[in-house]
Amino acid sequence: MDAQNELKPYVIGLDLGGTNSVFGIVDSRGEIKATTAIKTQIYENVDDYVAASVEALQVIIDQVGGIDKIKAMGIGAPNGNYYNGTIEFAPNLKWGHDGVVPLADLFSKALGIPVALTNDANAAAIGEMTYGVARGMKNFIVITLGTGVGSGIVVNGQLLYGSDGFAGELGHVVVRPSNGRACGCGRKGCLEAYCSATGVARTAREFLATREDASLLRELNPEDITSLDVAIAAGKGDEMAKEIFDFTGELLGEACANFAAFSSPEAFIFFGGLTKAGDLIMKPILKGYNEHVLNIYKGKAKFLVSALDGSSAAVLGASAVGWDL
Amino acid sequence: MDAQNELKPYVIGLDLGGTNSVFGIVDSRGEIKATTAIKTQIYENVDDYVAASVEALQVIIDQVGGIDKIKAMGIGAPNGNYYNGTIEFAPNLKWGHDGVVPLADLFSKALGIPVALTNDANAAAIGEMTYGVARGMKNFIVITLGTGVGSGIVVNGQLLYGSDGFAGELGHVVVRPSNGRACGCGRKGCLEAYCSATGVARTAREFLATREDASLLRELNPEDITSLDVAIAAGKGDEMAKEIFDFTGELLGEACANFAAFSSPEAFIFFGGLTKAGDLIMKPILKGYNEHVLNIYKGKAKFLVSALDGSSAAVLGASAVGWDL
Numbered sequence: 001m002d003a004q005n006e007l008k009p010y011v012i013g014l015d016l017g018g019t020n021s022v023f024g025i026v027d028s029r030g031e032i033k034a035t036t037a038i039k040t041q042i043y044e045n046v047d048d049y050v051a052a053s054v055e056a057l058q059v060i061i062d063q064v065g066g067i068d069k070i071k072a073m074g075i076g077a078p079n080g081n082y083y084n085g086t087i088e089f090a091p092n093l094k095w096g097h098d099g100v101v102p103l104a105d106l107f108s109k110a111l112g113i114p115v116a117l118t119n120d121a122n123a124a125a126i127g128e129m130t131y132g133v134a135r136g137m138k139n140f141i142v143i144t145l146g147t148g149v150g151s152g153i154v155v156n157g158q159l160l161y162g163s164d165g166f167a168g169e170l171g172h173v174v175v176r177p178s179n180g181r182a183c184g185c186g187r188k189g190c191l192e193a194y195c196s197a198t199g200v201a202r203t204a205r206e207f208l209a210t211r212e213d214a215s216l217l218r219e220l221n222p223e224d225i226t227s228l229d230v231a232i233a234a235g236k237g238d239e240m241a242k243e244i245f246d247f248t249g250e251l252l253g254e255a256c257a258n259f260a261a262f263s264s265p266e267a268f269i270f271f272g273g274l275t276k277a278g279d280l281i282m283k284p285i286l287k288g289y290n291e292h293v294l295n296i297y298k299g300k301a302k303f304l305v306s307a308l309d310g311s312s313a314a315v316l317g318a319s320a321v322g323w324d325l
Numbered sequence: 326m327d328a329q330n331e332l333k334p335y336v337i338g339l340d341l342g343g344t345n346s347v348f349g350i351v352d353s354r355g356e357i358k359a360t361t362a363i364k365t366q367i368y369e370n371v372d373d374y375v376a377a378s379v380e381a382l383q384v385i386i387d388q389v390g391g392i393d394k395i396k397a398m399g400i401g402a403p404n405g406n407y408y409n410g411t412i413e414f415a416p417n418l419k420w421g422h423d424g425v426v427p428l429a430d431l432f433s434k435a436l437g438i439p440v441a442l443t444n445d446a447n448a449a450a451i452g453e454m455t456y457g458v459a460r461g462m463k464n465f466i467v468i469t470l471g472t473g474v475g476s477g478i479v480v481n482g483q484l485l486y487g488s489d490g491f492a493g494e495l496g497h498v499v500v501r502p503s504n505g506r507a508c509g510c511g512r513k514g515c516l517e518a519y520c521s522a523t524g525v526a527r528t529a530r531e532f533l534a535t536r537e538d539a540s541l542l543r544e545l546n547p548e549d550i551t552s553l554d555v556a557i558a559a560g561k562g563d564e565m566a567k568e569i570f571d572f573t574g575e576l577l578g579e580a581c582a583n584f585a586a587f588s589s590p591e592a593f594i595f596f597g598g599l600t601k602a603g604d605l606i607m608k609p610i611l612k613g614y615n616e617h618v619l620n621i622y623k624g625k626a627k628f629l630v631s632a633l634d635g636s637s638a639a640v641l642g643a644s645a646v647g648w649d650l
Contacts, residue, residue: 139488160480162589163464164625169586172619177579178503185619254502261494262478262587264487294497294510300489
């Protein structure tokens with residue numbers, strides 16, 4: 001393998017997001033040698049998307065010495081299925097929401113190299129294990145807190161894919177079985193409806209509508225409030241904003257207590273925009289966890305924030321999937 | 326290994342229960358060649374328990390040709406920790422409830438053979454994978470419905486032990502976060518408080534106390550009602566008894582829907598006394614699951630009942646842990 005890595009020292013990583021598709025060419029030490037990006041959603045169909053990707057990629061491929069230097073490609077994508085290399089019914093992708101898109105195959109044919117694909121949260125977990133805070137860990141759970149809540153679960157040193165490639169959808173564990181919030185998945189009470197960035201904004205609107213106390217958030221149009229607004233207000237000492245993070249974190253910690261009863265991980269690793277709130281979110285997570293976890297797990301798991309930079313972590317995670325090919 | 330198996334063709338399996346400890350000598354095809362049993366709880370301390378076990382075992386060991394024919398021993402025990410070979414704080418064991426008992430070591434020293442120990446539900450899972458309905462499956466969850474609710478989770482063909490050996494305590498996932506029933510673990514709303522045999526009896530008492538309709542169960546002293554009484558009444562067509570099973574099964578199915586979001590198993594396999602109720606419990610499980618599971622998992626998982634005979638399954642499962650040594 002070392003000999004082969006000398007001949008083909010790079011892999012391509014693609015972090016396929018709802019807005020941007022970020023490509024990086026990565027070496028075996030996790031150094032990103034070149035990057036490029038295209039908009040994900042301006043293409044009518046997946047063939048146009050792949051063609052535009054390959055055109056953008058060609059520039060950075062040439063920079064590192066041509067396609068012969070590239071061993072493989074790894075893709076992290078929403079609703080990505082590792083077993084099939086497909087994106088399946090991804091609600092937020094214009095060209096992927098109502099069917100099964102064989103994206104790994106399409107890129108493999110267009111580039112002439114092996115391509116592996118996994119879901120974006122799994123890619124983040126592989127990135128953490130290969131280059132981040134989970135190096136050396138064999139049992140951990142990555143929870144991504146973005147527009148939605150995703151997860152990548154590693155057990156016995158391996159990513160948990162389950163029987164169909166779709167294991168680890170912890171954002172859709174129901175945490176409030178009665179009177180739960182409607183979730184984008186069509187059900188009610190999912191973790192994602194509370195602890196995603198959009199969940200935080202919903203909590204803000206609920207608090208504003210049902211409470212009377214003053215808050216900096218009252219200066220904003222409720223419909224426009226984002227989790228960033230809440231973080232900024234909390235940073236200024238706004239009590240309601242801090243309580244919104246308390247509510248979010250404690251519920252997330254309570255959910256993690258249930259997850260511990262499943263895989264008893266060494267660490268929970270949080271990733272994504274909401275983690276920028278730091279202690280505002282992490283302290284309530286720990287509080288909720290300690291209040292709800294079964295005795296035998298108490299005090300065992302670490303609660304960590306990803307130390308990898310957001311977009312490069314996703315590209316690195318995707319590239320790590322490629323190295324495994 | 327085959328050569329070694331010819332020299333040492335047997336392992337000892339021990340199903341260590343709160344009432345009985347059942348021993349079997351098992352060959353590599355899963356045939357039980359000899360069995361014996363002792364009472365688990367009549368001994369003041371673990372040394373006396375091990376001594377009595379060895380005395381009983383000696384008889385059946387001699388029957389198969391002596392200790393030289395025995396490769397190893399496997400134990401399935403409540404609160405068993407595979408990593409350490411210990412029983413830790415087992416609430417229902419007189420000589421094991423307030424500390425860490427190095428049971429594998431004690432048996433290994435007494436018998437002079439390697440001994441492995443795992444929790445009883447994990448032993449059931451290994452038994453199903455080695456000899457039962459899970460043969461050939463790589464991702465499944467065994468749920469034991471007895472006095473408590475236990476679980477053994479298999480992913481990628483391996484038992485999930487987690488970072489500390491205590492993964493897979495699905496009986497203590499909180500399914501009713503508000504107004505949940507008190508659980509023996511000291512928390513509220515655990516699956517075990519509803520879907521164990523004792524949970525079924527509690528449901529019966531609740532229904533009897535809060536409803537007015539006639540039922541065969543009203544002929545019994547509420548405090549003495551067992552899950553078996555409920556099953557017998559349901560078998561006679563008693564409506565309330567059937568609704569008790571509906572309630573139990575639907576809640577269990579709802580919980581399984583959340584478990585699917587974790588490991589997306591090929592099958593859920595139910596094991597233990599309550600499964601004897603057959604369709605009375607299995608149909609509501611499936612109904613609850615289908616009503617609550619995320620779209621991407623719908624219609625994928627099988628719902629199976631263990632086909633292994635109760636006590637021999639546990640012994641076989643324990644023995645399978647020994648074969649791995």
